[in-house]
Amino acid sequence: MFERMTGNGNGNKMNMRIAILDELLSREMDGSSDGSSARVNSLKHVIKRNKMDMADDAASSLDLMRRIFQAEISREIHQIMERHTRTTLLPAIENLRKNGHVVDETVLNGLYCNILEAAKKPYQKDPEPTPPPSTNGNGFLDIGIQDLETHENNLKRGYESDSSDVSGVSHCSDAKRRRGRPRKDEEAYRLEMTPPTMNEVIRWNPDRIDVNTRFVTATKIAQVLGMPPSILFNKYPRMFRYSCDEDDKNILHDQNRLIRAPGRCYLLVAEDARQLVSPTYFQEILGASFLISEPLLSKIRQKAGLTYEKYKVFLPQQPSFI
Numbered sequence: 001m002f003e004r005m006t007g008n009g010n011g012n013k014m015n016m017r018i019a020i021l022d023e024l025l026s027r028e029m030d031g032s033s034d035g036s037s038a039r040v041n042s043l044k045h046v047i048k049r050n051k052m053d054m055a056d057d058a059a060s061s062l063d064l065m066r067r068i069f070q071a072e073i074s075r076e077i078h079q080i081m082e083r084h085t086r087t088t089l090l091p092a093i094e095n096l097r098k099n100g101h102v103v104d105e106t107v108l109n110g111l112y113c114n115i116l117e118a119a120k121k122p123y124q125k126d127p128e129p130t131p132p133p134s135t136n137g138n139g140f141l142d143i144g145i146q147d148l149e150t151h152e153n154n155l156k157r158g159y160e161s162d163s164s165d166v167s168g169v170s171h172c173s174d175a176k177r178r179r180g181r182p183r184k185d186e187e188a189y190r191l192e193m194t195p196p197t198m199n200e201v202i203r204w205n206p207d208r209i210d211v212n213t214r215f216v217t218a219t220k221i222a223q224v225l226g227m228p229p230s231i232l233f234n235k236y237p238r239m240f241r242y243s244c245d246e247d248d249k250n251i252l253h254d255q256n257r258l259i260r261a262p263g264r265c266y267l268l269v270a271e272d273a274r275q276l277v278s279p280t281y282f283q284e285i286l287g288a289s290f291l292i293s294e295p296l297l298s299k300i301r302q303k304a305g306l307t308y309e310k311y312k313v314f315l316p317q318q319p320s321f322i
Contacts, residue, residue, distance in 0.1 A: 204308040206301040214289035218266035
């Protein structure tokens with residue numbers, strides 16, 4: 001089925017198949033006296049069925065290819081949303097939360113929908129021009145009371161939309177765009193935010209990680225908190241986490257610690273979840289935690305040490321006595 005759909009998408013396979021069948025049909029018609037043999041009827045039926053499977057026009061053919069690759073396209077769009085949330089939008093999100101506003105998954109999902117709506121506007125057809133309003137013969141617009149109220153409301157909405165600087169910039173198609181800045185390193189970006197607290201710095205100390213340290217996946221903690229991992233890291237941007245590479249994923253999968261799945265996998269110290277969830281849920285997290293082997297433990301300590309050295313400058317200096 002997948003091969004047939006791909007053939008329909010580019011048209012080459014199906015067109016060649018139809019051409020071959022037409023040639024066979026013409027040969028059979030030439031060799032048949034009345035053109036109604038069983039083989040001729042069978043070829044006609046096959047040609048008709050194959051033509052029904054073909055796309056009628058270019059738009060339908062391309063849309064068929066779009067459906068095949070839609071999952072991959074959607075996954076890339078989701079990654080772009082997460083990257084901009086983690087970099088571009090994070091300072092605004094932190095500022096709103098400091099001012100007492102609630103920025104939860106519902107708010108962010110609404111923001112994502114607005115981003116997608118604005119992104120598709122350049123690809124939509126321009127609205128058809130409206131005909132000029134009729135006049136009453138005296139040079140004045142023939143507008144009734146109800147039409148006048150509607151006209152005034154439209155003017156108000158127009159003024160409100162014109163006052164948005166963001167709307168004016170985003171819809172300007174003639175302005176030249178510069179290439180975006182390269183993606184920032186996560187640790188470097190966390191340093192640009194407000195200074196970390198003592199507790200946040202200590203959590204990255206590699207000395208606290210040993211063979212008895214129990215780890216848990218970020219997905220598990222996010223599941224207990226009822227939010228996706230991306231929202232968890234937006235809410236706690238400086239919490240300790242280790243991003244597993246492919247070798248780490250294979251090791252954890254072989255040890256039945258991790259289910260193989262696409263995307264990133266983060267390991268968190270299970271003890272850090274004590275300050276995030278209630279005691280009942282913390283016991284659930286401990287039940288899902290696990291110990292890791294020494295090679296992976298060394299990689300985690302090394303990664304934590306690099307971030308800890310950057311954070312140490314924010315620790316209060318001990319007074320020196322002479």
